[in-house]
Amino acid sequence: MIIVMRSDATEEHLQGVVNWIEKQGYKARKIVGEEHTIVGIVGNDRPLSREQAERLPGVEKTVPILEPYKLAGKGMQQGPTRIPLNGLHVGDNRLAVIAGPCSVESREQIIESAHMVKEAGATALRGGAFKPRSSPYTFQGHGEAALEWMVEAREQTGLPIVTEVMAPEQVPLVTRYADVLQVGARNMQNFNLLTAVGETQTPVLLKRGMMSTMEELLMAAEYILASGNPNVMLCERGIRTFEKYTRNTFDVNAIPVLKSRTHLPVIADPSHATGHWEFVPAAALAAVAAGADGLIIEVHPHPEEAMSDGIQSLRPDRFADLMQRIRLVAEAVGRSL
Amino acid sequence: MIIVMRSDATEEHLQGVVNWIEKQGYKARKIVGEEHTIVGIVGNDRPLSREQAERLPGVEKTVPILEPYKLAGKGMQQGPTRIPLNGLHVGDNRLAVIAGPCSVESREQIIESAHMVKEAGATALRGGAFKPRSSPYTFQGHGEAALEWMVEAREQTGLPIVTEVMAPEQVPLVTRYADVLQVGARNMQNFNLLTAVGETQTPVLLKRGMMSTMEELLMAAEYILASGNPNVMLCERGIRTFEKYTRNTFDVNAIPVLKSRTHLPVIADPSHATGHWEFVPAAALAAVAAGADGLIIEVHPHPEEAMSDGIQSLRPDRFADLMQRIRLVAEAVGRSL
C-alpha cells in the first residue's frame, strides 16, 4: 500500500502515519515530492486496513499495490486449473458446452432436452431445480423431484448435471445429485453460500453478478478456494448497463482479462448475456473467438412453452446448427470442440 | 399486457396470438394501426408470461401494464405502513434515526457507542454481528457474542437493536436478539433469506442492492410481505455507477419515487451512499429534505481504529452536531425529530 499525504500535511501528520505503519509491524519508506509526500509500506500489505489509514490526519488517499486475491491469482499457480467434466478437462484446449433448459419443468422435458443436446454434441446438461425468481408469484422450480429427473437424464445420456444451489442448507442435498454446483449471479456475494460450496469438492460454476466487477468475481472465487475447494469455473453472463435493447451487456472483454489474471477456467453464458435467442449465436461465437474455455447455453425443446427464459432459449435445431459454427470458430483460434 | 405485432405479421400470426390469449382464459382486443397491430389482453394480466408471448410467431414485443408487485403497491393500501420503534412509528411524521458502528467490535465499543448515539438523540442502535465482507481475509464479525453485547447495550440505553442477518438458518438466532432484522444490499435478491425473514413478525430493514432497480427492491419487499410479515422498511443506500469520486451514488430520487409507489416507509443510509464521512452530513440532510422517513448512520467512537467502514463513520461529536442540523431541516419540511 502507498499512502499519499495531503499537500498541506504537517511533519507531525507524517510522523503519525509512520508510527501507525510501524506499530503494525511494517516499514515505512518516504518519498518527498514537490507537492505531496508519499509513504510506501514495505512488507506484505494485505492485512493493513486502507480505511484506517485514510482516517489518519493529513492523509489524502491510499493506493493498493497488491491484488486482494491470492489463491485465485497467477502468483500462486501459473498453469491453468483443469476440471474434469465428461471425459475432457475444462481449462484445456477442448471446449466444454453445457446446454439445457433454464428450469427443469417435467421429467419428460428434461429427458428430451438431454437427448437433444447430447446429440448435438454437448458436454453436460444444465437445468434448474431451485430457481431464483425476482417475483414470488412465478414458478420457483420443482426442487428435489427435478434433481431426480436430471439423474434419470444422466443415466440415459451420460451427460453430467450442472444445477444451481441457492442457499447454504441446500448444499448437502444438491451435492448428492449434481456434478457441478452452479452459484447464480444474484448469489455471487452470498458469502455463506460461497463458504458452503467451498467446503465440498464438487466443481463450482460461479456466475458473475450482473453488477459485479471482475475483481469482486475473483474475490468470490477466493472465498470458495479458501474454504478448500479448488474446482472453480468462472462464468461471464452479462452485466447490467444503461443499454436497453438487450437484457444484459455481454462483457466479452472479461474473457481475456480474467484469463490474464487467474488460472481458473472462464465459461461464457451467451443466453443471459444477450437475453434473446436471436443474438445468442453471435455472442457464443464471439466468446469462443475471445478465448472462452466453454459455454453454457439455454436450449429448450419448445421455447414458446418454457416456464422461464423462453425468450433466450434456443430450439434444438438451432442449437445443433450453432454447434457446427462453434466448431469452425474454435478451430480458427486453435481450439477444438 | 399489450402485445405489439411485427409490421410484417400475417393474419395467421395474429390469430395464433389471439388463440394463445384465449387458451389462458383471457380476452383479446385488437387495434389495427397503420404499421402495427396491437393486441390488448383483458383480465388480470399478472400470471401471463411475457416470455412465452414474445416467442409467438409474428410478435415484436410485449408491454406490461400492471406493476409486478401487489402487496407492496398503493393499490392494496393507501395509508402508510407504520412500524413501531422505540416509542415512535416509522412512517409517521417523526423521523427515526438508527445509528451506531458498522461492526460490533467489542463489548466496550458497542456499549460506548450506544450511550453516545442515545445522548445525541438516536432512535435505535445499529451494529453488525455477522458481516458480509468482499474478502475472506477480513474481519467477519463476532457472531452471537456480538448480539449479547448489543442486548447489554439495549438494557443500558433502551435503544432497540438493528442488526444484519445473512442466511436463512441464522434467522431464528438473530430474531431472538434483534428488534429489527437488516437484510443487506448483497442479499436483496437472496430469495431464501427474504422468505425466511418474511416468516417472522420482526420488522425488516431491506436495503436496496447496489445493482438493483427500485422495481426489484419492491419485488424483494413483496417476497417478505407475501410470506406474511407486513413490517418492511425500504432502505436506499446508494447504487453503483461509473462515478469514482464516491463509493456509491446516492439515488436521492428513490425517496420520492418509492413514496409515490408504496405504502412502506423509506429510510436512507447516507454513510454507504457516500462512502466518506465528510459527505455524510450533506447526504443526510438531502435525504430528509427529499422526504425520507428515517436515516441509518454509521457512528464509531474511534473511527480511525474501526475494523470496517471507518472511512465513512462519523465521530460521535460530528454525529451530535449533525442531529441538530437534521432537526432544522426536518422542521423546514414539516417533519419532526
Add this chain to the structure above:
Amino acid sequence: MIIVMRSDATEEHLQGVVNWIEKQGYKARKIVGEEHTIVGIVGNDRPLSREQAERLPGVEKTVPILEPYKLAGKGMQQGPTRIPLNGLHVGDNRLAVIAGPCSVESREQIIESAHMVKEAGATALRGGAFKPRSSPYTFQGHGEAALEWMVEAREQTGLPIVTEVMAPEQVPLVTRYADVLQVGARNMQNFNLLTAVGETQTPVLLKRGMMSTMEELLMAAEYILASGNPNVMLCERGIRTFEKYTRNTFDVNAIPVLKSRTHLPVIADPSHATGHWEFVPAAALAAVAAGADGLIIEVHPHPEEAMSDGIQSLRPDRFADLMQRIRLVAEAVGRSL
C-alpha cells in the same frame, strides 16, 4: 506519478524506467517492497504520460498523485468564485434560482413565463433558442428570433437571460443576447465549444454530461478557465444509470464533493435530474439541503402544451409553492433565498 513494477520485473527493467524518468527531467525515487518495487517521480508530474510509462517493459501500472485540473482546483484559489447575477453573486450565501421553459416557443410564451417566475422570486430566466434534440424530426428551436423575444422579456422583468449555445460559430451571436451561456450535457466534452465560450467573458453554466465523471466535469471547466474565462458555474443535472423509474439519477453527492474540490459554484437541475414534475420539488429541496449554490428549474405556463420537456416542467403555481419551501430549507441550512 508512481510507477508500480511487475513482481517479475528485472533489474534492467527497473533501470529502463529510471532512465525514462530522468530523460524527461525528473528524479526517480525507488521503494523496494517484498513483492513489488515502486518508483516515485519527484517533480511536477503533470506533463508526464502515464500511457508511455505503462508501455515500458516491466511496468505493471501507474498511479497518478496530482489531480489533472489546476485552475478549477482549490490549490489555485481557496475562496469561492462569485459570479454576479441580477444583484446577487452566485457562490455566496444567497441562492440563485434560474427558471423558465425548456424551449422558447413563442414571444407570448416566454414573456408570460418571465413574469410568472419573476413573481415567484426567480433570479434569472432560462429558455432554449437552439435546442439539442435526439431526433432530427422534433422541434429544434426558434433560433435568433427566440433570443430577441428573451431580450424583450428581460426588458419587461429585469431578469437576466440564461440560454444554450450549441456550436462554436454560434458563440458570437448568442453572446450578444445572453447574460449566461449554457453548455449542455451532450456538449460537455465538445472541446471546440468549451474553448469558444472560454474566449468570452460571459458567465458559463456548464452542465455535467449524463455519463461524465466529476473529474471530467472539472476538466471541462478547466478548458474554459484555461481559455481565459473565470466565470464558470458547474451544474449537476442527473447521470445515466440502470434505474428506469426516473429519466436520470440525480447525483446529489456531487454537490458536496464538487464543493470540496473546486472554488466554482455548483448549481443543481432537479428537472432533468428526475425527469418528472412530480419529483422536482423533492430533488430541489434535497439539492439545497446538500449545499447547492442555486437551482435551474423548468417552468412552463401550460406544460401539457409544451413542445419539449413538458413532463418535467412545473406549472407556475407549483413553482411558486416550491419557492416557499426552498426558502425554508435554505434557512434551515444557513442560506437565504
Add this chain to the structure above:
Amino acid sequence: MIIVMRSDATEEHLQGVVNWIEKQGYKARKIVGEEHTIVGIVGNDRPLSREQAERLPGVEKTVPILEPYKLAGKGMQQGPTRIPLNGLHVGDNRLAVIAGPCSVESREQIIESAHMVKEAGATALRGGAFKPRSSPYTFQGHGEAALEWMVEAREQTGLPIVTEVMAPEQVPLVTRYADVLQVGARNMQNFNLLTAVGETQTPVLLKRGMMSTMEELLMAAEYILASGNPNVMLCERGIRTFEKYTRNTFDVNAIPVLKSRTHLPVIADPSHATGHWEFVPAAALAAVAAGADGLIIEVHPHPEEAMSDGIQSLRPDRFADLMQRIRLVAEAVGRSL
C-alpha cells in the same frame, strides 16, 4: 403510441385524452381492461409528443410503438448499405480493416505507419489531425499539417484516409483531404456537427458515444441520413460501465443487434473497447465472429513513444500477426479479409 390510463382515471379524463388525439388528426381506439383502460392511436404516431400526452389528466404512462428512426431502419431499405473503400464495399462479405496511429505525430510517423499497415493487409489508414482530449494541457493534434502528411502517405501506399472532424466549421477543410470523416464518441450527439457532415457526400464513420444507447446511435445516424448523406458506417467502440479493469466495456452484443435493426454497416474498434493492447486481439476476433463488417485498430510504429493512446496501440508486428488470425476467424464465419 399507446396511452395507459391510471386505474382511478374518470370518464372525463378518458374523453380528454380522446379529444387530444383527435385534435391532432388521429383516431383513438379504446380497450377497457379490468384495472386500466388503454387508448391506442391509429395513424403514423411519429410526430405526437409523448410528453404532452403524459401531462394530460388521468394518464399514467405512454408506450411508443414505432421506432423513432426511419431512414436508418430496415423498413426503408432491406438490403445492406454498401460503402466503397479502396476496392471493396464496406457492408459486403469482405471485411474492411482501418489501421494506424491515434494521432498523426509527424510526417515520418504517419508515412511509416501507412507502409506498415498496408503491408499487413489494411484497407485504410487512420490518424488524428484534430484530437479531442479531456485535458487542455495535452497534445491537441497537428491540424492541417497532419492532413497534408496523410495525403502524402496515401500517395505512397494507396490507402484511403480516415480522420476525425470535431466541429462544423472544420468540415469543409477536412473533407478536402479525407476519404472518410470520423465523428468521435464525444461528438455523437453534437447535432450541428452531424448535420454538417450530413451535408457532404463523404462517407462518415460514426462512433457510438460511450454513454449512448444503440437507439441514440441510430438517431444520430438518422441526423446524417436526413441531411442527405447516405454513406454512414456505425462504430461500436466500448461503453462506460462500472467495470474498472478495462477502459471501456466492449458491447459486442451491439453488432448483431444493430445488424438486425439497420442496413448500415457496423465497424468495431477493439482498441478503445478494451483500452489495452494486450486485449485488442481477443476483442478484434470476437467482433469478427459476432458479425462486424470491419475493424478500426490503433497501430503505432513505436507505441511506447506515442503522444496519445500508446497503451492501447499495437506494435506493427503484433498487428500483422493479428491480421492472420482475423483472416482465419473471418473464414470460419463465412467472410473474407
